[in-house]
Amino acid sequence: MAATNIEVWQLGTVVEVRDIATDIQRIVIEPSLPKKAEPGSHIDVQVRIDGHTDTRSYSVVESSEDGTRLAISVLKAPLSRGGSVFMHTLQPGDQLEITQPLQNFPLRVGAERYILLAGGIGITAMINMARVLKNLRLEYTFVYAGRSRAAMAYLTELQELHGENLVVHVDDEGTSLDVKRLVGGAAEDTELYMCGPIRLMDAVRRTWTERELSYPNLRFETFGNSGWYDPEKFVVKVPRLNLEVEVPQHRSMLEALEDAGADMMFDCRKGECGLCEVKILKLEGAIDHRDVFYSARQKNATEKMACCVSRAVTSKTGLMAGASVAGPAVVTIEVS
Ligand code: FES
Structure with a gap:
């Protein structure tokens, strides 16, 4: 994508x-x-x-x-x-x-049925699509999940426009989205379009894969900046270029390497295309994979990462392999 x-x-x-x-x-x-x-x-x-x-x-x-x-x-x-x-x-x-x-998230008109899934600000990517599906009178369910109603943009307008087609899940009302239930109930010919936080999209991808639904029918847009853990300052080393660069909390590894003069490949800068892939040679800490390009198995292997979005962090339970360090984390990489 x-x-x-x-x-x-x-x-x-x-x-x-x-x-x-x-x-x-x-x-x-x-x-x-x-x-x-x-x-x-x-x-x-x-x-x-x-x-x-x-x-x-x-x-x-x-x-x-x-x-x-x-x-x-x-x-x-x-x-x-x-x-x-x-x-x-x-x-x-x-x-x-x-x-x-x-356009890198096109709506394919012609599916038997659709699920549009938006988490939080991800709603912005879905509003235009939902309007088209409604105007074309196609079969769709529009799922909108958020922390609280006050934080959910366009909620009232969407309820008025989409009526029963809109299903709302609100965390602080105890109606959080159950991904297994949503994907578990999807008919086999459903196309699912989603945009939201990486955890939500990972959960959907996992369940979609478990159900062995058609992968091309799962389409997504990312923000490219929501991870499993808060961003930390870390160090990236590139021995071949004789570089050692500190990546500040509010800069991506790709940006920090570019600032240091490295000639980097990239396209989407959102963790979708894999073009910014770097090979991990050594890791002190762990990787917070924030892309939607690699499979869970590839992420667990910790052999490569999408440096436009993914970061190194000090080791925390549940993160992708790596030795625990007091910090900052250090990742040694090879760039293509
Ligand atoms: S530039 Fe596309 S995944 Fe990094």
């Missing part, structure tokens, strides 16, 4: 900013080179963090027919690397560099 579209950068003008849930803002942008966003598309945005620019991806929640207005929604993440904090400073009239809508 790597991005295969050509990126066309343009200027976008912010025309509307609104709080829509706890720590979530809806931001409407008018692009200078309008192009309609199809379901599943996102835009890349240049964000400014501590004097440097970086790229973040945001799903397009709504697009006008002519593409002159694009709405995104941004969660100010508690462990943000700075991108979402920057996005939350935007005001109407501000301008920023954005791409035209890019």
Whole structure:
């Protein structure tokens, strides 16, 4: 599911900013080179963090027919690397560099039935898809899971639009999503589209595999930054390049290696394509695999990692193999 579209950068003008849930803002942008966003598309945005620019991806929640207005929604993440904090400073009239809508999570029209599954801010990737399924009168169940109603963006609008097709799970109401039940009850010809935290998506993938359902029928979009454990500072060594680099809590290993002058391969930067794979030569600590590219068996083997999202951490019970260290963790790698 790597991005295969050509990126066309343009200027976008912010025309509307609104709080829509706890720590979530809806931001409407008018692009200078309008192009309609199809379901599943996102835009890349240049964000400014501590004097440097970086790229973040945001799903397009709504697009006008002519593409002159694009709405995104941004969660100010508690462990943000700075991108979402920057996005939350935007005001109407501000301008920023954005791409035209890019498509790497297309909706395939033609399945017998669909499940759309959104966890938390992952709802932003599913809203446009659900609207299309409803308009086409296809058979779908739209599952929306969140911590609390206050933290679930667009909940009221979605309930009004989708009625009984929308199934809501709220942790603090004791109605948390039961993944085994959801996937266990899926008919064999179901296509399941999902976007949410890595733990949710891992659980769905595991259950999907256990049931031996068709893997191409499971489609997903990631945020690329939600892991099993809070990010820690760690050290990465690349003997062939004579590099020893500290990866700060709020930078990815890929970014830290790029900053140090390493010529790195990458595409999605979201843990989906595997292009940024590095080989692990030695590990002091453990790996918090945050990608959706490797299988559970590959992750357990701890032989390689997707350095755009995955991190080294001091050893904690349940993490992928590695010797326990007081910290910081150290991973020695080979890059391609
Ligand atoms: S760049 Fe795609 S998985 Fe890292």
